[in-house]
Amino acid sequence: MTQRAALRDQVHPTRFRDLAVTVDFHCNSACTFCIVQEGMNNYRGVPLERFAAIVQDNLHSHKYDRVVFTGGEVTLEKSLFDFVRLARDSGAFQHVRLQTNGRKLADADFAARLVEAGVDEFFVSLHGDTAALHDAITQRPGSYDELIRGLENLATQPVRRITNTVLHRTNMEALARIVDVAHAHGVVEMELWNYLPMEDHDDEQNLIAPLAGAMPSLRAALDRCAALGMRAITKYVPRCLLGAHGGTLDNSQPDTIIVESFWNEFPRFACLYEAECEHSEECLGLSHDYVRKFGWEEETLVPEPRQRPWVPRQQGVEGRPDATVEEAAGGVSGHPAWEALLAGLPSEVGRVVQVQLNRNQARFTLSFANDASLELVLAARDDAAPAFQQTVSFNIFYSQAKGRYESAQLENLLSEACQRIAGRDDGSLSLDSRKGLVQLARVRNERPRVV
């Protein structure tokens, strides 16, 4: 299976036609759950020249259909119009979207100028059904009224209006009413994202919504969307608790141009039932911080028995670029430098069938004995994490040993493979230890097997 195919299996494919560009890290609101609080006034946006290069690239590659300008609050960025015009006038994208808190759209002239410059989609944040609730969350009195005026201004423009609501403890009872507000203002599509704990890992703000409270309210909101004919998308919630709305779950993200350090704090997720649940490729389960606070919810989650073999997830939720043509062209993987780590493995010991590489892991599928196989996995070296073996740069573990083999054959293969990797790991290859679907220590499923 090529890397491209692997990605397509796991995420909503259309998101890979989207590119998010962070142009600004200032904001005129201060949402309690903000996921870039640390970077606000601190991170740098993408320079216009860099975006110009991306535009040129996309004119040739046609990789992205949509560009999404985000931040921070993009409408505060003076050069936003330059970005929008460049995106539109170049013809590099079919859609130009702004992700905004909507406050500056209260200025009808400003909203009209954005549309004139080329924005055809507005993705605005609506977190409460009343000014009191919304403003309490944004911590800016008047922000709700400005947003509503902004939606009214957009109603006079030929643009698509989408809202985003972050589900957390403060608004979890109000979701269905928020749908009504959005619908009343011409919104055709809603995205409901579960709160991502990026910085407050102990949940000192008490924002993480317990499933028992959040999910019935979310289902009611999704019922309301369906009744009103509105499209709905959900993120970061357990699929098994969405009822008839399981198809709304879409955890994919566009490729995102943002300072690297953003990913340091991106939450990790896990589900006890990952290996046995049919939905585990698309469903992330629960964030680690949720598990620490509320437990695994093993009596609440309802795994759908798998009909297909389980393959551990290969990528983080950020999405990642597909393999280049050059990468895909050569070798068993298109990753010759990684294949070289195991070069010369005696054929009677084992054979590399495939190498899959993502941001966090290099995964070697090895065949050995008669019809046996296993996955040898390299992750970034982490002295605090359990590992079968460590090398200069990597923690090595293995999983999915299957087929008929003698334990001596398995041990021999592991020994030969690890020796080669240790001998060739000179620090020139590295993996990212940050963001990814890294599991907490498991209570039930045995994989990944580590010693």
Ligand code: SF4
């Ligand atoms: S059991 Fe786990 S993986 Fe399956 S749908 Fe529920 S939360 Fe997701």
